[in-house]
Amino acid sequence: MDESKNKRYWNEYQKEIADDKFFYERSCIRQTFFPGSEAAFLKIMREELGKDIRDEANQHTCTGIGYHSDIVPLETTMTVVARLFSLMTDAGYENYVPSCVTSFGIFTEMVEMWKEHPEMLEKTRKYLKEATGRDFEAPKNIAHPSDIIYKYRFELKEKMKYQLVNRFTGKPLRVVEHIGCHYAKIFPEKGIGKAEFPYVLAGMIEAWGGEVVDYPERRHCCGFGFRHYLLQENRGYSVANTKKKFESMEPFEPDFIVTNCPGCSMFMDKWQYTIAEMENKTYDKDGYGIPVLTYEEMAGMLLGYDPWKLGMQLHQVQVENLLDKIGIPYKPNEKYRGANGEILPSPEKPMNLKV
């Protein structure tokens, strides 16, 4: 495909993203595995972009993981979603920001269902009233946090201290981007670039100096599989799917992977460890694995935030080689310290994966 045509595909579709006054919804997977990314997102919104974003104390699960694992019925999920919307309505907000890709899919699906089936909206209102006495309005705009970072990528670039450039060679870093399936595969028009040419992460990478790796299994699922990962005996499904992606990206020698879904970030990091321990195989040349970043970590590190406050020490594949390549300073002896500077025991070393 000629270059200009290719560029056009990836830029073709832009979704509507609100400007300000956001109501933030917390993801269970993101707060569990990447609490630092969450804090970084809120900090970027408030301190770098000057936005009003409300972190509501009374919020809770969207039940998305239970819904897709068949233990929560549709009627329950839609009403739990309605309660979250009622918190937004009560607080005087209209722009909803669900921080997980599964929740993004759930909220979008419920709102679309209510549009298609007004009787389901009535049913939801009735259930919510009966259970909690609450009323709600559906949001005017639903945007994933990665949409917002994408929207303001050039403003953020102005504030960045570093770029996605290898300081030893002067060349752009080669980045694999992975979009969580429920970001655009359910409702393609709700994702930047739609499902086939999602541009949300590619746009950040290109704006911040890097080069996107286009590899055959780019759109393949990370393999979460809901019930499959949650059931120990089915986890082979998850690791096999991620392995397929690693094998496909390996020849392109990526410098790192970035995803917009906390589940995908966690899996792509931890399955590299698993495969290294099981088969003594890594997908880089030196046995360390390919670092996997959340987009908040990518933005935060370029803005000059402390990698250990971003939570990059919680990755099993180490990030120091990447930080060195970019020229980001870090304090090795603070990596495993607590919030008050207390020295904690170091984590055990994996058998095969180099750390």
Place this chain on the structure above:
Amino acid sequence: MGNLYDLLMQDSRFEDALKACMNCGICTAICPAAEFFQYDPRRICDIVQRKDENEIEALLRSDMIWYCGQCLSCKTRCPRQNVPAEVILVLRQVAIKLGYMDEHIAEQEKRLAETVGNNILEIGYCVHPDKVKPELHQEQGPIWEWYVNNIEAVAPKLGANYHGDGPGALRKIREENLEEVRKIFEVTGGMDLLKTLKEEK
């Protein structure tokens, strides 16, 4: 036994999810579960749309409907705008309702109800670091064990409010909120579903 196809139709998702499947197999070609299991979403759609009650019953009793990983890749690509993933969600709910699950599937769903289901009702989230036990999650590696063992010291460094009140990551969900979530589960059939799954043998 009632009419199984009618039972499927009672779910508001069903009609939109399966209009006219032309058996092209694009969903199967893109499906990660079809690569991993003996599984074929095209066949599921075909069986269901043929409305043969015996075949639908055999499908509901089979393991096949439990292989889908809910990635929704099939929705993107189906030229007829069908959603095999949603047809499967509906089939699974009907299989649960009629007690058609094979024993080992019932046992798996019971485990999911007792873990994720209890997490929702007791903690207010599907997943929480207190519940991702390193011994049950060896794939999480030594770093996860380190984090869980030192979470009280590490979480505040990452801006989290571990077990605290007010907003922030990993905070304790206030009882009045959990109470409303539980009430929603009661009113909407969520509690009944969890109960059914937990009682399955």
